[in-house]
Amino acid sequence: MAPATQFEATQPPNDAISALVFAPGTSRRLLVSSWDKNVYLYEVANSADEAELIGTFEHRAPVLDVCFGASPDEAFTAGVDHQVKRLDLATGEQTVLSKHSEPVRCVVYSAEHSLLISASWDGTLHVHNTADPSRTPLTIPLPGKPHALAASPTKLVVAMTARLVHIYDLPTLSKALTSSSTSPQQQQQQQPPQPWQTRESSLKFLTRAVACMPNDAGYATSSIEGRVAVEWFDDSAESQARKYAFKCHRQAAPEDEGGGDVVYPVNALAFHPVYGTFASGGGDGTVALWDAEAKRRMRQYQRFPESVAALAFSGDGKYLAIGVCPGFETGMEDYSGEGRAKLFVRELGETEAKGKGAK
Template sequence: MTTTQYELVNPPTDAISAIQYAPTSLRLLVASWDKHVYLYDTSQASGKLLDKYEHRGPVLHVCFGENDEEAYTAGLDWDVRRINLSTGAQTVLSTHTNGVKSVLYSRQQNILISASWDGTLHIHHLSSPTKPHVTISLPNKPFSLSLTPSKLVVAMASRALHIYSLSDLASDSASQGIEPWQRRESSLKFMTRAVACMPNDAGYASSSIEGRVAVEWFDPSTTSQSRKYAFKCHRQPSPEGIDVVYPVNALAFHPVHGTFASGGGDGFVALWDGVAKRRIRQYQRYAASVSALSFSGDGKYLAVAVSPGFEDGKEGVGEGMVAVFVRELGQGEAKGKGAK
């Protein structure tokens, strides 16, 4: 099995906080602490920088909208922005009262969800541009968001986790207050670093600053909940023979096979079969921490963002390599152990 990997030209000049592939093409958005969002075409070796879009502060998250020409961003300027990637025009949809950590677009409900360190979610109804956004208060500071076609998972401080029904968030009664479908406490003992939902809408994986990943299912039945588990990863032995533990900064599910990738402060990316509870493979070590991951919509490519300063779970600190690598996966490379 041959695997091709290449590094994108013209990378950001500061730490990378988020990357996302377009749903139907090999366009890649990259958010950076250098106050820019970058748009690349990764369909050819070394890629091509198509454009970059300046912001007033470091950009913490980015996602595509309903097509490859629309993006949404969040960052330390407190704004939630829409970018027309063709014209470069930017529109502020709402402004939080602190940095905005995450922004996600739900294609099924045509809503945009932002999560801020001010302890709120903003729900933007994109089909009604004049309709004011809905604010939902959270009990703790949000660290990471992920969604499925029907659910939103919000991972927060104090190991708190809320699961919302997207249809509830999109409803006309949302302004009257939305209660989570489920409230949970993380299976991990230390601070959550990332959360990612399974593509089959069955559950999610979460990771912590202490080298662990948990796999859980939405179904609240006792039988289903008994399946949840957690495991150690991204730990490297020291010369003294003691494991050095690194944060697991990034998680991404493969859109076809349902396996998932993890990226750690140790500079490694690993592929996991969450059902069989086995590691499929681990790739070569990168020169700095893995800060973000994204699979292409067809699952044939994996983008890996590498940045210094994520070794201890902190963003935007440190000097060293800032780069994006695109890995073309071999046939069956991301299949689970029991998959045919």
């Protein structure tokens, strides 16, 4: 592969970026959801110097999350309008799969189990069987408001308020959905699936992002207080002794302002699908690459013009998409992301994301 290159998309969203996701496999398709009520579909050129906008899909309200489904022509969205939608990227057709009673914060698709899971600020998960959309989704009550959601091949991690983290077993959810009644009334009388594990976050402050390791071994979380934690699913004492947390996305304050660190939220996390290293993006406008096993920072990229809101690696690990827009670090009274959102795509060098122990 050629040396790393980076370029900016010429037609970015018109307001703050809420999520980025590449299609699975070697597809160059990239979805971007935005507070401007649209989902944008881009195709990254093989020459990696252009992200062509090939479709825009308008929603009724801001879109808080988006993910691909079983193919590069299928997507799912989570919206402030309380709806979980299936989006046919070929025809533009939108189908409502379920409706929560509050805005839907996250959606994640499990290709291994043909499940779509949505998490809403109403304190529930909806588990959808995408192979049978007519089936009523399974509703799972949560003890707190969900802030971030991520799936590995067999696990689902839900990070909530009050430092609560629930980990669900996806095969168990799939079995529960298959055996559940199609009647919402009868569903309410059935016992919902219980978490595989219940944990307290290693981070003291509000969780901003969660990402799962591609090898199904664990996950990383980040907080508003410039920290990232790395944990493993195995709950043995030996495995739990390996978990750790570290400070990042902080800048030294000027001496005339008292010195010390200016702390920024870590808004985004993404694991490299091949090497298992991960990227973090913060309110300081920087992106860093980390080796989770070696517990070290591999590199930090040149600062971007605004806060880094979202990150995504392509399915083959050759590209890193970076969504940049104003954050809430300076307060919300005069906040405006309109016209200031930017989308960057970086073509990674051959060993750029390769960790110390990777083969």
